[in-house]
Amino acid sequence: MSDELTSEQVEAITYAYMDVKAANKLMDEEENWGNRIQAEAELYEATLQTKVDLEKAFPFLIEEV
Numbered sequence: 001m002s003d004e005l006t007s008e009q010v011e012a013i014t015y016a017y018m019d020v021k022a023a024n025k026l027m028d029e030e031e032n033w034g035n036r037i038q039a040e041a042e043l044y045e046a047t048l049q050t051k052v053d054l055e056k057a058f059p060f061l062i063e064e065v
Helices: 007-028 036-057
Strands: none
């Protein structure tokens, strides 16, 4: 694998990191963290898109082990 990442790969990693931070905040906050159902729905959509982006940027992720 190359030592340098493409802009597509950097973007995919950046969004994945943002999703991880959001998931962590959702799980770490008290029960009254705004509209929890809405937050969970938004996080679901974000992580679904990030999964697609990561698989596109790093095809080895979807290869069978």
